[in-house]
Amino acid sequence: MASHKESIIREPLVTGKGITYAKVTDDILAPVENKPNRAWWIGFTFASLGACLWVFAVSWTFWYGIGSWGLNKTVGWAWDITGFVWWVGIGHAGTLISAVLLLFRQKWRNSINRSAEAMTIFAVICAATYVVSHMGRPWMALYCLPLPNQYGSLWVNFNSPLIWDVFAISTYFSVSLVFWYTGLLPDIATIRDRGTGWYRRIYSVLSFGWTGSVKTWQRFETVSLILAGISTPLVLSVHTIVSMDFATSLEPGWHTTIFPPYFVAGAIFSGFAMVQTLLLVTRKVLGLENYITMFHIESMNKIILVTGSVVGVAYITEFFIAYYSGGEYEQYTFLNRFIGPYWWAACMMYGCNVLMTQVMWFKRVRTNIAMSWVLSIIVNIGMWFERFVIIVTSLHRDYIPSSWAMFYPTWVDVSVFIGSIGVFFTLFLLFIRVLPSIAMAEVKLLLKDQSEEYKLKQIAEGHLDPEQVEFYKNSLKKFDSVDISVYENA
Amino acid sequence: MSSTKYILGLFDDPDVMMHGIDKLQKNSVPIYDVYTPMPIHGIEAKLGIKDSRLGYAAFMFGCLGGTTILSMVYYFLGYDWPMNIGGKIHFALPDYIPVTFEWSVLFASFGMAFTFFYSTHLFPGRAPRVMDLRATNDRFVIAIDAKGSTPHEDITNILKEAGAVEIKHNDRKYVSYE
Numbered sequence: 001m002a003s004h005k006e007s008i009i010r011e012p013l014v015t016g017k018g019i020t021y022a023k024v025t026d027d028i029l030a031p032v033e034n035k036p037n038r039a040w041w042i043g044f045t046f047a048s049l050g051a052c053l054w055v056f057a058v059s060w061t062f063w064y065g066i067g068s069w070g071l072n073k074t075v076g077w078a079w080d081i082t083g084f085v086w087w088v089g090i091g092h093a094g095t096l097i098s099a100v101l102l103l104f105r106q107k108w109r110n111s112i113n114r115s116a117e118a119m120t121i122f123a124v125i126c127a128a129t130y131v132v133s134h135m136g137r138p139w140m141a142l143y144c145l146p147l148p149n150q151y152g153s154l155w156v157n158f159n160s161p162l163i164w165d166v167f168a169i170s171t172y173f174s175v176s177l178v179f180w181y182t183g184l185l186p187d188i189a190t191i192r193d194r195g196t197g198w199y200r201r202i203y204s205v206l207s208f209g210w211t212g213s214v215k216t217w218q219r220f221e222t223v224s225l226i227l228a229g230i231s232t233p234l235v236l237s238v239h240t241i242v243s244m245d246f247a248t249s250l251e252p253g254w255h256t257t258i259f260p261p262y263f264v265a266g267a268i269f270s271g272f273a274m275v276q277t278l279l280l281v282t283r284k285v286l287g288l289e290n291y292i293t294m295f296h297i298e299s300m301n302k303i304i305l306v307t308g309s310v311v312g313v314a315y316i317t318e319f320f321i322a323y324y325s326g327g328e329y330e331q332y333t334f335l336n337r338f339i340g341p342y343w344w345a346a347c348m349m350y351g352c353n354v355l356m357t358q359v360m361w362f363k364r365v366r367t368n369i370a371m372s373w374v375l376s377i378i379v380n381i382g383m384w385f386e387r388f389v390i391i392v393t394s395l396h397r398d399y400i401p402s403s404w405a406m407f408y409p410t411w412v413d414v415s416v417f418i419g420s421i422g423v424f425f426t427l428f429l430l431f432i433r434v435l436p437s438i439a440m441a442e443v444k445l446l447l448k449d450q451s452e453e454y455k456l457k458q459i460a461e462g463h464l465d466p467e468q469v470e471f472y473k474n475s476l477k478k479f480d481s482v483d484i485s486v487y488e489n490a
Numbered sequence: 491m492s493s494t495k496y497i498l499g500l501f502d503d504p505d506v507m508m509h510g511i512d513k514l515q516k517n518s519v520p521i522y523d524v525y526t527p528m529p530i531h532g533i534e535a536k537l538g539i540k541d542s543r544l545g546y547a548a549f550m551f552g553c554l555g556g557t558t559i560l561s562m563v564y565y566f567l568g569y570d571w572p573m574n575i576g577g578k579i580h581f582a583l584p585d586y587i588p589v590t591f592e593w594s595v596l597f598a599s600f601g602m603a604f605t606f607f608y609s610t611h612l613f614p615g616r617a618p619r620v621m622d623l624r625a626t627n628d629r630f631v632i633a634i635d636a637k638g639s640t641p642h643e644d645i646t647n648i649l650k651e652a653g654a655v656e657i658k659h660n661d662r663k664y665v666s667y668e
Contacts, residue, residue, distance in 0.1 A: 155567065159575070171592040186626065193618075193624070222542040223603060
């Protein structure tokens, strides 16, 4: 059947009064069908200025070469790969939310999966720009692919993790795109059927002629489930392979076997932090508090807490193994994180990622919007420093002391990074302007049994365990979108 | 002879609509199709629609992808340009597992998605064949071919009794055509 009775003790996934199927459509399509508000324009102006900065800095790199970056003979990899790994990591939450949470039947994913997936795609685009721009000559990117060439067809080396990475990132990007777009079809059809004129014609082309017949939905659900099933190992494989770019080297600080799970946990950690950063603002600006509720915010904070702690355990393990291995280069590398010239970067890394997230054990913090937002930014900063510490701090003390060096970024390094954030936000702001930022069809599935209104009706009907009702009412107190006074007499 | 081509029963609740399907079937009225704004589980069983076989397609495409990349790597590194890396064998299989996995997933997902689009006739620019414009918004629509032997008034009454909020007698099959 379409609906099942859900236990009253579970918190509602959609809050507010008078939420009908039509209201869901109206609320979610309001930013798409109307002119953008002032907050959007301000955000878009800053984001597109950032994007222009990116275009300028990358053009500068292509014109003058990689020499315009702060790299030297010892530190040959720095902000570029840091930015790349940071963006790829952020790109992990979308597929995790849409695939892994689908397999676990976590219905709270329904209202956040669309924008998280979009975020994934834009983050991977930002990551890919680093891959291309660090080549200095962007057309060289073709040599990453196994294409016949003029060197007697010298093929790419499939024994190398860097080539695995080419395959992993490109597969991840294209599969995420298919997953996202297939999910968008029914919602684009909704926009099409409400529109007129050229507007309708554009969405008609984009909707692929979706009708919502029984067979279409049945196949759609099969496709979603199977895509979720194969995306789950895919998302784990991508960051595993990214970590192998480092782990298969002979560099102390890099060649540790713990890297794959450690990087995957870190990726989910930073990805959820970025989702939190974006959604807390989006729900406010677009007025979607009834769909992205306090329950969603708290659930994401719990995931940030868990993955942050996993990352913390990985950090401790790394230090222990460095000590226990007895390898003096390994021991020095890890000690040098604190006693070397980059001690402040390590403090940022361990402080932001491990110490700061531990405050999320407190419910007061998890359900406080301002603190959640600040913490999500702190995690984003901490995860950037994690990659910086792993890459630059490990490289800057070479085996021969005469090769020891420091890394100083130039304005081009800084501009490419800030610019990539601009590119990301430009794409995201355009997305919430032209496509529904919440999967309408999936949220409609929740209305009949997981909405606050339905649960209130159940309470009014009686027949429920009073103790459970009391528990439910108490759980509603943290919601900022629930009028608690209604429940005093109910 | 009436000019009605299709009779539509519009419901505002999925459970009421399921009840409507039962009523129509009890009265032997054949249902042409049902259009809903979201996936409703259980309709396919009532309408006798068989399970989708897209899973088999995905599996076959996945096998194709894995085989393709592994054969390519064999040709590149085992046959066309074998390299002596520390005297190890040219075709070092464990190193090729990551790319084999990636292409299995790539082919499986694209193959399955395109099979879905092909079999459901979805492609960019296809004229949408919509019977009621609210079926993608807030109406659950049961469409009945008016050519059947049941009198139109009877169908209307059954739908009304079942709780349809609106019943339409459409002269055109698709309202979306201009």
